[in-house]
Amino acid sequence: xxxxxxxxxxxxxxxxxxxxxxxxxxxxxxxxxxxxxxxxxxxxxxxxxxxxxxxxxxxxxxxxxxxxxxxxxxxxxxxxxxxxxxxxxxxxxxxxxxxxxxxxxxxxxxxxxxxxxxxxxxxxxxxxxxxxxxxxxxxxxxxxxxxxxxxxxxxxxxxxxxxxxxxxxxxxxxxxxxxxxxxxxxxxxxxxxxxxxxxxxxxxxxxxxxxxxxxxxxxxxxxxxxxxxxxx
Amino acid sequence: xxxxxxxxxxxxxxxxxxxxxxxxxxxxxxxxxxxxxxxxxxxxxxxxxxxxxxxxxxxxxxxxxxxxxxxxxxxxxxxxxxxxxxxxxxxxxxxxxxxxxxxxxxxxxxxxxxxxxxxxxxxxxxxxxxxxxxxxxxxxxxxxxxxxxxxxxxxxxxxxxxxxxxxxxxxxxxxxxxxxxxxxxxxxxxxxxxxxxxxxxxxxxxxxxxxxxxxxxxxxxxxxxxxxxxxx
Numbered sequence: 059x060x061x062x063x064x065x066x067x068x069x070x071x072x073x074x075x076x077x078x079x080x081x082x083x084x085x086x087x088x089x090x091x092x093x094x095x096x097x098x099x100x101x102x103x104x105x106x107x108x109x110x111x112x113x114x115x116x117x118x119x120x121x122x123x124x125x126x127x128x129x130x131x132x133x134x135x136x137x138x139x140x141x142x143x144x145x146x147x148x149x150x151x152x153x154x155x156x157x158x159x160x161x162x163x164x165x166x167x168x169x170x171x172x173x174x175x176x177x178x179x180x181x182x183x184x185x186x187x188x189x190x191x192x193x194x195x196x197x198x199x200x201x202x203x204x205x206x207x208x209x210x211x212x213x214x215x216x217x218x219x220x221x222x223x224x225x226x227x228x229x230x231x232x233x234x235x236x237x238x239x240x241x242x243x244x245x246x247x248x249x250x251x252x253x254x255x256x257x258x259x260x261x262x263x264x265x266x267x268x269x270x271x272x273x274x275x276x277x278x279x280x281x282x283x284x285x286x287x288x289x290x
Numbered sequence: 291x292x293x294x295x296x297x298x299x300x301x302x303x304x305x306x307x308x309x310x311x312x313x314x315x316x317x318x319x320x321x322x323x324x325x326x327x328x329x330x331x332x333x334x335x336x337x338x339x340x341x342x343x344x345x346x347x348x349x350x351x352x353x354x355x356x357x358x359x360x361x362x363x364x365x366x367x368x369x370x371x372x373x374x375x376x377x378x379x380x381x382x383x384x385x386x387x388x389x390x391x392x393x394x395x396x397x398x399x400x401x402x403x404x405x406x407x408x409x410x411x412x413x414x415x416x417x418x419x420x421x422x423x424x425x426x427x428x429x430x431x432x433x434x435x436x437x438x439x440x441x442x443x444x445x446x447x448x449x450x451x452x453x454x455x456x457x458x459x460x461x462x463x464x465x466x467x468x469x470x471x472x473x474x475x476x477x478x479x480x481x482x483x484x485x486x487x488x489x490x491x492x493x494x495x496x497x498x499x500x501x502x503x504x505x506x507x508x509x510x511x512x513x514x515x516x517x518x519x520x521x522x
Contacts, residue, residue: 096351099351100335104332104335106335116365116376120362122355123358123359126352
């Protein structure tokens with residue numbers, strides 16, 4: 059293909075290829091975020107059914123509505139980029155749905171731990187990757203993830219539950235470990251399927267950099283679990 | 291109690307009693323609406339999991355988020371009235387939760403029929419009762435119920451499904467009849483439990499007027515089912 063174009067043609071083609079790959083990777087990051095917000099909405103709204111009080115139910119429903127507003131913001135951004143948001147989300151429907159189906163909380167406390175663990179892992183991941191985004195996409199991503207009221211709500215209630223019944227700590231620690239494991243399993247699946255995304259994240263093919271990133275996220279998770287009174 | 295107050299005292303007390311009963315009834319109407327919106331939010335968000343496509347899932351999630359916004363509007367109104375919204379919703383948690391638990395849709399089409407039937411019955415009920423509300427509460431209620439995009443979405447998809455597979459019409463007609471039956475059963479329960487509300491609605495104790503209202507709502511339901519291609 060490049061034989062007839064000469065050296066300068068090859069360079070131009072490589073630059074164009076890189077630009078195209080970068081665009082695919084950014085669309086992937088936003089598509090993943092959009093479907094992540096949409097499925098977080100579903101998860102929170104469904105978990106609201108387990109809330110022990112009306113106040114808790116309303117709090118979770120409010121978080122769910124906020125996630126949907128975030129989803130809409132990302133969807134609009136994709137639209138402005140000329141991208142169909144359903145197409146951008148497509149590759150992430152299966153891994154995220156699998157993640158949520160494999161980690162359906164059995165009770166209210168498990169759902170709160172999932173909110174806390176999930177939100178933080180997602181925020182860590184996007185903070186790691188935001189540097190590769192254009193300024194306006196970066197601002198959008200940081201805006202969407204800046205809303206940390208959810209985590210505070212979850213932490214407060216989980217801490218109170220552990221104080222009242224210290225025996226739940228062991229079960230919740232196992233639960234948090236399983237959540238991280240399933241999240242990493244699905245992240246692995248995405249990394250294998252989405253070459254452009256993986257390439258962009260790892261600096262064009264250096265898989266060690268990607269592994270390092272996942273390790274940093276796992277370490278931050280462990281530190282948060284310690285702070286919550288759960289040994290990771 | 292009234293022996294010592296004389297005739298004018300009795301009149302004043304009756305007027306005060308009536309005003310107190312009217313306030314309780316209005317708080318009941320708004321508490322019922324608030325919890326109705328909150329549980330509609332949960333129902334729609336949960337049903338979004340059954341959506342056959344991402345576009346349908348997003349549409350249902352958007353409706354759910356709108357219901358939550360309505361819930362917040364009613365909650366704020368109750369707050370301005372000096373009423374704790376959780377207390378106002380309290381009496382309606384059991385009947386509405388029972389209704390939703392007894393009518394959990396088995397699939398996407400059943401969930402759409404439920405959206406359509408439920409939204410319309412609720413809108414009919416509040417249009418019948420709006421006349422007893424203060425102007426600002428009346429405006430709020432009519433605003434909250436004016437958003438009819440949901441019904442149009444459900445109708446379009448149910449009609450298309452019946453055209454494609456006429457055999458589903460029988461099952462959905464039975465389903466719609468069951469929804470109405472369960473709704474009336476729970477309405478009956480509320481009417482028995484909430485004397486002030488029933489009194490206000492029926493013009494101070496005329497239960498026939500209340501029965502007439504329920505009949506009008508059932509007739510409107512039947513007409514809608516006809517229009518949808520389902521024999522009620």
